[in-house]
Amino acid sequence: MPIGTPLTELLGIRHPILLAPMDVISGAQLTAAVSAAGGLGILGGGYGDKAWLEQEIRRLEGHSGAPFGVGFITWSLAKRPELLDIALRARPRAFMLSFGDPAPFAPRIKDAGALLICQVQSEDMARQALDAGADILIAQGAEAGGHGASRTTVDIVPAIVDLVAGRAPVVAAGGIADGRGLAAMLMLGASGVLMGTRFYASREADGAEEAKRRICAARSGSTVRGILFDLSRNNVWPAPFTGRCLINDHARRWIGRELEMLQNVNEVAAEYAAAKAAGNFDIAAVIAGEAVGLIHDIAPAAELVERIATEAEQIMMGRRNSATASDIPNR
Amino acid sequence: MWPDHRLLNLFKIENPIVLAPMAGVMDAELAIAVAQGGGLASLPCAMLSVEKAREQVNTIRQRAAAPVNMNFFCHTAVEADAVSEGGWKRRLASYYSEFGLDPAAPVTAANRAPFDAAMCALVEELKPEVVSFHFGLPEAALLARLKAAGCTVLASATIVREAIWLEQHGADVIIAQGAEAGGHRGMFLTDRLAEQPGLFALLPQVVDAVKLPVIAAGGIADGRGIAAAFALGAAGVQLGSAYLRCPESKVIAPARVVLAAAGDDTTVITNVMTGRPARGVANRVIREVGPISSDAPAFPHAATALTPLKVAAEKLGRVDFTNLWAGQAIGLGREMPAAELTRVLAAEALARLGQLAG
Numbered sequence: 085m086p087i088g089t090p091l092t093e094l095l096g097i098r099h100p101i102l103l104a105p106m107d108v109i110s111g112a113q114l115t116a117a118v119s120a121a122g123g124l125g126i127l128g129g130g131y132g133d134k135a136w137l138e139q140e141i142r143r144l145e146g147h148s149g150a151p152f153g154v155g156f157i158t159w160s161l162a163k164r165p166e167l168l169d170i171a172l173r174a175r176p177r178a179f180m181l182s183f184g185d186p187a188p189f190a191p192r193i194k195d196a197g198a199l200l201i202c203q204v205q206s207e208d209m210a211r212q213a214l215d216a217g218a219d220i221l222i223a224q225g226a227e228a229g230g231h232g233a234s235r236t237t238v239d240i241v242p243a244i245v246d247l248v249a250g251r252a253p254v255v256a257a258g259g260i261a262d263g264r265g266l267a268a269m270l271m272l273g274a275s276g277v278l279m280g281t282r283f284y285a286s287r288e289a290d291g292a293e294e295a296k297r298r299i300c301a302a303r304s305g306s307t308v309r310g311i312l313f314d315l316s317r318n319n320v321w322p323a324p325f326t327g328r329c330l331i332n333d334h335a336r337r338w339i340g341r342e343l344e345m346l347q348n349v350n351e352v353a354a355e356y357a358a359a360k361a362a363g364n365f366d367i368a369a370v371i372a373g374e375a376v377g378l379i380h381d382i383a384p385a386a387e388l389v390e391r392i393a394t395e396a397e398q399i400m401m402g403r404r405n406s407a408t409a410s411d412i413p414n415r
Numbered sequence: 416m417w418p419d420h421r422l423l424n425l426f427k428i429e430n431p432i433v434l435a436p437m438a439g440v441m442d443a444e445l446a447i448a449v450a451q452g453g454g455l456a457s458l459p460c461a462m463l464s465v466e467k468a469r470e471q472v473n474t475i476r477q478r479a480a481a482p483v484n485m486n487f488f489c490h491t492a493v494e495a496d497a498v499s500e501g502g503w504k505r506r507l508a509s510y511y512s513e514f515g516l517d518p519a520a521p522v523t524a525a526n527r528a529p530f531d532a533a534m535c536a537l538v539e540e541l542k543p544e545v546v547s548f549h550f551g552l553p554e555a556a557l558l559a560r561l562k563a564a565g566c567t568v569l570a571s572a573t574i575v576r577e578a579i580w581l582e583q584h585g586a587d588v589i590i591a592q593g594a595e596a597g598g599h600r601g602m603f604l605t606d607r608l609a610e611q612p613g614l615f616a617l618l619p620q621v622v623d624a625v626k627l628p629v630i631a632a633g634g635i636a637d638g639r640g641i642a643a644a645f646a647l648g649a650a651g652v653q654l655g656s657a658y659l660r661c662p663e664s665k666v667i668a669p670a671r672v673v674l675a676a677a678g679d680d681t682t683v684i685t686n687v688m689t690g691r692p693a694r695g696v697a698n699r700v701i702r703e704v705g706p707i708s709s710d711a712p713a714f715p716h717a718a719t720a721l722t723p724l725k726v727a728a729e730k731l732g733r734v735d736f737t738n739l740w741a742g743q744a745i746g747l748g749r750e751m752p753a754a755e756l757t758r759v760l761a762a763e764a765l766a767r768l769g770q771l772a773g
Binding site for chain 2: 226233234242258262273374375402406
């Protein structure tokens with residue numbers, strides 16, 4: 085029996101599993117696939133690229149009609165506020181904002197009839213989101229791939245659950261890639277999970293095949309959180325946000341030498357841009373979280389949703405011992 | 416009912432909750448109370464003499480009919496280096512003058528010795544049910560003697576590679592120590608702090624990588640966290656910060672005030688206090704000199720020059736130089752007798768596990 089929570093009820097979805105709106109990676113295909121499987125796909129609007137957004141929204145329109153969401157990086161959306169209207173015209177069930185003050189956008193989102201999802205990394209951000217009228221909060225731990233902050237999932241999730249005190253469902257993000265993680269987050273008091281890296285390694289994700297292969301091959305401890313990849317692409321993020329990526333040659337070369345990198349930033353940026361264009365992931369970042377060590381296959385997104393939901397259900401029904409629970413094909 | 420009985424059977428305890436051995440802030444009193452609550456009594460021995468350790472174990476045994484876990488460090492000892500100690504003294508010189516202390520006065524060297532033959536002989540004499548190690552495992556000959564004495568051996572891993580190494584080198588149970596944990600990072604095959612995973616990412620990956628039972632440590636201080644750890648495959652949990660504010664701990668009064676006020680975002684990982692990275696609430700010297708300083712001498716020698724400052728400041732009721740080791744869960748700590756707290760934690764976890772199963 086599917087796990088019903090306040091989140092599934094509010095969103096009208098079957099499984100408490102949300103797709104992280106990964107910039108460029110969570111395109112229409114992956115969003116639609118996760119939604120069709122009973123989770124909530126959230127289109128990765130990212131920094132905000134109008135042509136890409138219009139194209140992906142057109143692609144979404146041809147799909148199942150299952151509810152979906154659209155997500156943006158808040159501080160970046162503030163520079164291109166017109167993208168909000170384009171996204172809202174597609175009638176998403178929910179609109180997700182991460183990294184910045186949601187208040188300026190909240191009224192238009194709610195007026196359009198969409199639920200407001202806010203991702204937070206601290207109690208202060210959670211209060212700000214609730215004040216802005218957030219309907220759902222994502223509590224993101226430092227294990228997460230991509231941008232985030234310093235407190236880990238086991239710490240931030242119950243902290244936000246306690247602060248919200250039932251006013252909105254809280255979704256856990258960061259370090260979760262299987263049914264054990266979903267079950268664990270429900271026990272911590274979350275209403276569901278948001279997963280990025282796990283869905284990156286899916287058939288439908290719009291990432292390079294080489295990047296997906298690297299995620300599958302990566303073992304525990306092969307990611308690092310920091311600012312070196314942002315520095316490498318001249319992409320200045322506001323504090324306190326840093327980014328987590330796989331450790332590659334570029335990371336090994338510059339970890340702990342960020343100041344020196346800044347002194348040579350033009351040279352590094354040129355080298356980085358060329359590598360990115362060429363799909364050279366020894367230099368270009370593969371954005372991924374600490375759960376990479378749990379990811380061993382590139383599967384269809386629907387299969388992943390089903391696998392994770394089923395595993396969590398069995399653990400919670402006491403029909404399965406987590407110590408031997410993994411569905412890892414090559415275990 | 417607990418979903419996993421391996422530790423209960425192995426240790427013959429009622430609740431799969433291990434008291435984290437916290438050298439410097441606890442003794443037999445806290446261990447006894449946790450044992451009375453059905454958890455595993457741990458005694459940190461790294462800063463104790465053989466005589467003192469013997470006395471403490473005997474005290475626990477007189478007052479609790481329960482297994483005992485003797486905990487040791489097993490770092491590679493490094494001789495104090497006059498040059499780096501001199502540099503550290505100079506770095507701290509302004510504090511010495513502020514407190515009117517003579518930097519040239521002799522100081523007793525920091526007393527965190529690795530597990531050695533003398534302690535091994537004590538373990539053979541006392542035969543504790545459990546022996547646990549931080550920073551790896553002792554040399555094979557000593558480990559073999561512990562096994563011959565019938566001890567179950569626990570050791571901490573901070574990355575999957577360390578867990579596999581511990582399994583291959585004779586540990587019986589792995590403690591997966593997430594980045595949230597208070598006190599010293601158990602890391603011994605890596606020195607890269609930025610790559611230390613959070614518990615909930617580390618735990619299932621360790622569970623998948625080894626066949627041994629895995630104890631979850633770091634960031635857990637309530638029933639929700641315990642239940643979540645079991646969902647991720649843990650066979651038990653180890654809690655430290657949760658117990659710091661119990662009346663049985665030896666945390667000094669001014670430090671209690673600081674810990675009671677600490678939120679979960681107030682801890683940092685620092686090498687300033689001992690020379691090895693450890694998580695705690697930032698005191699004045701950590702804030703002003705660290706949290707990471709290349710001037711800090713190798714473990715445990717950074718602590719030597721801090722000792723006179725710690726003593727002087729504590730006389731004034733200040734914790735400017737006092738270790739305030741605590742994990743990210745410090746904000747969840749409760750001021751409650753430790754036996755009662757252990758039972759409450761177990762009941763909360765069982766209720767949550769049961770509630771979700773129903």
